[in-house]
Amino acid sequence: MKYVSEFRDKKFIDPLVDELRKTIDRPLRIMEVCGTHTMAIFRHGLRSLMPEGLELISGPGCPVCVTSSAHIDGFIEVASREGVRVAIFGDLFRVPGSRGSLTKAQSMGAQVEVVYSPMDALTLAEKNPQQETVFLSVGFETTIPLVAATILEAGRRQLANFTVFSAHKTMPPALDALLGDPELRLDGLLCPGHVSTIIGAAAYEPLAANYHLSCVVAGFEPVDVLQAVIMLARQARNGRAEVENAYGRAVSWQGNLRAQQLMHDVFEPIDCQWRGLGTIPASGMAIRESFSRFDAEKRFGIRLTETPEPKGCLCGQILKGRKNPADCPLFAGRCTPLSPVGPCMVSSEGTCAAHYRYGRA
Amino acid sequence: MKMTETILLDHGSGGRASQELIKNIFLPQLTNPVLDCLEDSALVDTAAGQLAFTTDSYVVDPIFFPGGDIGELAINGTINDLAMRGAKPLCLSLGLILEEGFALEDLKRVILSIQGACRQADVPVVTGDTKVVPKGKGDKIFINTSGIGLVERGIHISAKNARPGDVVILSGSMGDHGITILGQRAGISLQGSLRSDTMALHRLVQQMLAAAPGAVHTLRDPTRGGVATSLNEIAEAAQVAVELDETAIPVKPEVAAACEILGMDPLYLANEGKCLALVAREHAASLLALMRSLPEGAEAAIIGRVNEGPAGRVVLKTRAGGSRIVTSLTGEPLPRIC
Numbered sequence: 001m002k003y004v005s006e007f008r009d010k011k012f013i014d015p016l017v018d019e020l021r022k023t024i025d026r027p028l029r030i031m032e033v034c035g036t037h038t039m040a041i042f043r044h045g046l047r048s049l050m051p052e053g054l055e056l057i058s059g060p061g062c063p064v065c066v067t068s069s070a071h072i073d074g075f076i077e078v079a080s081r082e083g084v085r086v087a088i089f090g091d092l093f094r095v096p097g098s099r100g101s102l103t104k105a106q107s108m109g110a111q112v113e114v115v116y117s118p119m120d121a122l123t124l125a126e127k128n129p130q131q132e133t134v135f136l137s138v139g140f141e142t143t144i145p146l147v148a149a150t151i152l153e154a155g156r157r158q159l160a161n162f163t164v165f166s167a168h169k170t171m172p173p174a175l176d177a178l179l180g181d182p183e184l185r186l187d188g189l190l191c192p193g194h195v196s197t198i199i200g201a202a203a204y205e206p207l208a209a210n211y212h213l214s215c216v217v218a219g220f221e222p223v224d225v226l227q228a229v230i231m232l233a234r235q236a237r238n239g240r241a242e243v244e245n246a247y248g249r250a251v252s253w254q255g256n257l258r259a260q261q262l263m264h265d266v267f268e269p270i271d272c273q274w275r276g277l278g279t280i281p282a283s284g285m286a287i288r289e290s291f292s293r294f295d296a297e298k299r300f301g302i303r304l305t306e307t308p309e310p311k312g313c314l315c316g317q318i319l320k321g322r323k324n325p326a327d328c329p330l331f332a333g334r335c336t337p338l339s340p341v342g343p344c345m346v347s348s349e350g351t352c353a354a355h356y357r358y359g360r361a
Numbered sequence: 362m363k364m365t366e367t368i369l370l371d372h373g374s375g376g377r378a379s380q381e382l383i384k385n386i387f388l389p390q391l392t393n394p395v396l397d398c399l400e401d402s403a404l405v406d407t408a409a410g411q412l413a414f415t416t417d418s419y420v421v422d423p424i425f426f427p428g429g430d431i432g433e434l435a436i437n438g439t440i441n442d443l444a445m446r447g448a449k450p451l452c453l454s455l456g457l458i459l460e461e462g463f464a465l466e467d468l469k470r471v472i473l474s475i476q477g478a479c480r481q482a483d484v485p486v487v488t489g490d491t492k493v494v495p496k497g498k499g500d501k502i503f504i505n506t507s508g509i510g511l512v513e514r515g516i517h518i519s520a521k522n523a524r525p526g527d528v529v530i531l532s533g534s535m536g537d538h539g540i541t542i543l544g545q546r547a548g549i550s551l552q553g554s555l556r557s558d559t560m561a562l563h564r565l566v567q568q569m570l571a572a573a574p575g576a577v578h579t580l581r582d583p584t585r586g587g588v589a590t591s592l593n594e595i596a597e598a599a600q601v602a603v604e605l606d607e608t609a610i611p612v613k614p615e616v617a618a619a620c621e622i623l624g625m626d627p628l629y630l631a632n633e634g635k636c637l638a639l640v641a642r643e644h645a646a647s648l649l650a651l652m653r654s655l656p657e658g659a660e661a662a663i664i665g666r667v668n669e670g671p672a673g674r675v676v677l678k679t680r681a682g683g684s685r686i687v688t689s690l691t692g693e694p695l696p697r698i699c
Binding site: 005008009010013014017042043044045046047048049103104106107108116120222336337338348356357358 | 367368369370371377378381547548608623624626677678679680681682683684685686688691
């Protein structure tokens, strides 16, 4: 395929792998923040190409994985209401809450539709005026502006039967909380390409300064990932800790200002619970009071109740990069993509799912 | 693995959940040597020779899609299940479950398409049945077809027969059907337009078997679960390893593009007119040339080989030059695709 296969071609990859080998002069611990990176690294077999001493740790950048079971329980509660149809991105389907998943709710009669865009949910609402359509929304800065635009559009069309259940989260506060953990000992951060198209490379400058950490924004093709890892290795070699952008064809320094504005017009920061990481101040995005008629939590009077993490599940430690999936006693035994116990197994971009699907030796 | 207490869509995905159902619910009660083989068709010994017998149900949504419809799929799919044991298809049954309110016009369209597929394949429907369920108790039309075929003496095609040194041939591009259905459901339209590959493969198979008797060890049509799942089943059954070369696997550019958009891996997408053939290395080149000379196999390619071990393992050499494991489909939030 034009403009994709080139980024996966061995003839471009081999010289980069050589370059990386030559650049690394000591063991490096690099965290890829984003689930799409984790999956791309596995899918293209990049782990098998990485030089010895380079450790890639998967971070908390899979929005489905970090959605708390309280939110999932809330989602199921709405989905189970009479006269309600919920619309979701496919990944959410099997995520376990404390009392089952949406898959389970569907088998008990809940109406769950998989959509590919929040606008599809709006169309569903328009086509079914006698029913309430609720978009169960998880996602980071990449998704939030789309949902904001959808809510504005719902307002323009004066739809009274469309709401959004927001479990949105933003990346910088979570990274800040994560990097405050002295046990993490990172040498570099492979920053998420998609999120950065919105927030811009500049968003990582406080992290680079406060934690003396190299940050490189990376795309998702093998060439992109290798290029970014080389830049991180060069910084480590030269003792630099700066923000660099290896994904210039999609990410600008300031990001997409219009999308940022849209996001802040409709949503406002709130404290938010991340699965495995706990409550992180101002890391969630709630629908502003002026748009409350589109807020499903308010429309249906849902109260989130915190529940403990499942016993034995190491997802929290894995999301923080402290443990590997193989360290978890449940991995590939009680916990598989088909009947996941923890969130990292359920999303196709979760660390455990990636290890299960591509990585087991 | 813990079984869930109710049937989930995953149980019909053709992946691990389906296998779980077979192993935990069906086989313990219904076990017998023929069923236990779990191949695409059962082989039954009779005084007249070996009969191949198979059945399949079709619930695809939407029922009409670019490149085909549920009727054509029901004929070709069952013919292919017979062909994958090396059988010559003799005849088919046709069972219809119709939902009250289903448009007669649409039914006629499906039956016309069935007629066309039967003529094209030269395999007749010889018996049938129709049931109607109340509105809301079905979804427009469900079709079951069964097929009987004859396996000639000396033909032994089985997943168990794959052996180290064999070459893996795929009869054409991968993922066309699966992505077409997903694209329809997602409402994406792409330039170059996606089309289902639904096609009967019995003639292709018969010519391969005639050209190199004994050289074709295993045949599989990678339907639900895709090439990845079929090869895992073969590797498991034959206790061998399979190594694939990503650059050699034919994928149409529009399929690759749609996969990028929808986040799909074409290795897991259903095909309805393709077969995997595991053949003896010394005959691989001539069989490939033969396949390519036929319309069913015009884009056939050697995509990998069989190694001794580790048993049950499928590994992909990636385009980027790395390698990774390819597992069976575990069950995904996919719509009904066949």
